[in-house]
Amino acid sequence: MLSDPIVALATPPGRSALAVIRLSGSGTFTVAGRCLRPFPDTPRTVTRSRLAHPTTGELIDEPLVVRYAEPRSYTGEDVVEVFAHGGLLVPADAVAAFVAAGARLAEAGEFTRRAVVNGKLDLLQAEATADLIDAGSPAQRRRALQQLDRGLSHRLEALRAELLELEALLAYDIDFPEEDEGPVSAERVERAWCVVRDRLAQLLATAPEGERLREGALLVIAGPPNAGKSSLFNALLGRERAIVTEIPGTTRDAIEATAVIEGFPFRLVDTAGLRESDERVERLGIEVSRRYLGAADLIVFCEAGDEGRGTGDGDDRDDFLAACSAPVIMVRTKADLLPVPRPPSPVPLVSALTGEGLDTLKRRLAEAAFGRLLAGGDVEPVVTRARHRLALERALDEVDGFRAARAQGVEAAAAATHLRAAVTALDELIGVVTPDDVLARVFATFCVGK
Numbered sequence: 111m112l113s114d115p116i117v118a119l120a121t122p123p124g125r126s127a128l129a130v131i132r133l134s135g136s137g138t139f140t141v142a143g144r145c146l147r148p149f150p151d152t153p154r155t156v157t158r159s160r161l162a163h164p165t166t167g168e169l170i171d172e173p174l175v176v177r178y179a180e181p182r183s184y185t186g187e188d189v190v191e192v193f194a195h196g197g198l199l200v201p202a203d204a205v206a207a208f209v210a211a212g213a214r215l216a217e218a219g220e221f222t223r224r225a226v227v228n229g230k231l232d233l234l235q236a237e238a239t240a241d242l243i244d245a246g247s248p249a250q251r252r253r254a255l256q257q258l259d260r261g262l263s264h265r266l267e268a269l270r271a272e273l274l275e276l277e278a279l280l281a282y283d284i285d286f287p288e289e290d291e292g293p294v295s296a297e298r299v300e301r302a303w304c305v306v307r308d309r310l311a312q313l314l315a316t317a318p319e320g321e322r323l324r325e326g327a328l329l330v331i332a333g334p335p336n337a338g339k340s341s342l343f344n345a346l347l348g349r350e351r352a353i354v355t356e357i358p359g360t361t362r363d364a365i366e367a368t369a370v371i372e373g374f375p376f377r378l379v380d381t382a383g384l385r386e387s388d389e390r391v392e393r394l395g396i397e398v399s400r401r402y403l404g405a406a407d408l409i410v411f412c413e414a415g416d417e418g419r420g421t422g423d424g425d426d427r428d429d430f431l432a433a434c435s436a437p438v439i440m441v442r443t444k445a446d447l448l449p450v451p452r453p454p455s456p457v458p459l460v461s462a463l464t465g466e467g468l469d470t471l472k473r474r475l476a477e478a479a480f481g482r483l484l485a486g487g488d489v490e491p492v493v494t495r496a497r498h499r500l501a502l503e504r505a506l507d508e509v510d511g512f513r514a515a516r517a518q519g520v521e522a523a524a525a526a527t528h529l530r531a532a533v534t535a536l537d538e539l540i541g542v543v544t545p546d547d548v549l550a551r552v553f554a555t556f557c558v559g560k
């Protein structure tokens with residue numbers, strides 16, 4: 111693994127009070143020292159310095175500088191952090207000066223990658239770092255922090271230890287194959303197996319909501335024309351994003367926007383009203399609606415409350431609902447138009463106009479899309495990426511393979527290879543043994559400077 115000195119701007123370019131430039135690698139102090147006078151002589155102490163180009167000597171800024179000596183740094187290498195003034199020119203000139211002094215521009219995620227390689231972070235923590243930066247809702251932030259705190263890593267390590275114990279139980283069988291009833295009974299192995307299998311399956315069961323938490327739940331608002339879909343969409347977003355008129359067929363194309371509902375991330379989609387139409391553009395719009403409905407995590411089906419069973423044909427609606435694979439929450443819109451006292455309604459009433467029923471609807475949406483996470487609080491670890499899910503599926507397959515092999519009378523040593531394979535899957539997931547291509551895939555999505 112290369113440890114040559116790298117440099118990057120750790121903050122986004124643009125008008126700002128400060129910009130942070132970071133350097134890491136062996137020889138970093140020498141490189142940085144060519145540009146910074148004075149160069150801090152004590153680690154972890156802020157020093158006021160002058161930053162100049164190493165060859166022209168031109169003054170670029172008067173920044174604050176901190177140096178961290180390896181291994182006590184983010185990357186585990188010698189690191190220098192420079193707090194310069196922000197804007198477009200100063201940070202760019204500062205980076206250019208360090209490059210002229212011998213540093214190389216860092217690749218995306220290269221600092222964190224080095225932290226992983228040097229054992230400062232495991233792979234799950236590295237991913238959590240990226241998740242924390244990308245978090246757009248409180249639930250995402252809390253989840254990322256928990257994973258950064260090794261919540262998921264601890265759980266996986268515990269699972270790994272249990273698999274190794276199960277393997278150790280078998281060792282008796284391997285050592286004393288002739289004995290009918292060895293010191294470890296078959297029931298004991300079976301019990302231990304059940305415990306590990308359950309834990310693996312439980313963790314794997316968090317994947318759908320965990321992945322949804324990272325990406326935002328796709329919530330599609332559907333229903334007949336003029337049902338108040340766009341009005342509800344705007345009300346949930348808290349801004350007038352979609353056009354609303356009294357003309358049925360107003361919304362043609364699907365409109366997508368992100369929203370935080372009850373602290374959870376959602377991708378809201380407003381769609382064209384569903385009806386038979388001879389109009390070409392509208393028909394295309396309805397086709398788009400159907401595609402979104404096919405991909406939805408959750409559907410809100412609107413019917414106007416003031417029009418009896420709704421503006422749509424009841425059979426159409428039932429056909430539509432039968433064809434949806436995602437959970438559907440029915441709502442009656444325009445509740446304010448209903449007579450008071452309200453007629454009894456089996457479905458929740460909402461009014462985009464007065465806000466009535468919106469809080470209840472929001473809670474139901476969060477419950478429907480993230481019920482398991484809500485129930486587990488922030489304590490239970492959750493898997494949030496396809497990478498995690500695939501590794502756990504592999505581990506579970508091997509654990510099942512182990513039991514099947516035992517049932518078929520395969521000798522203990524051979525059956526145990528399944529347990530080994532399951533342990534390897536968990537090791538790769540945590541990042542104990544990480545093949546280069548796994549590292550490359552994980553860090554491909556990082557930003558430069560992280």
Ligand SMILES: Nc1nc2c(ncn2[C@@H]2O[C@H](COP(=O)(O)OP(=O)(O)OP(=O)(O)O)[C@@H](O)[C@H]2O)c(=O)[nH]1
Pocket residue numbers: 334335336337338339340341342353354355356357358359360361362381382383384443444445446447460461462463464
């Ligand atoms: N009183 C009242 N009127 C509403 C409410 N929500 C929507 N409307 C009215 O109903 C009409 C249709 O609203 P939209 O939100 O455009 O309905 P839509 O379902 O998006 O309609 P299409 O895009 O044509 O399918 C407009 O005149 C809105 O002002 C509500 O909560 N109360």
Ligand SMILES: [Mg+2]
Pocket residue numbers: 339340341352353354360361380381383
């Ligand atoms: Mg609309």
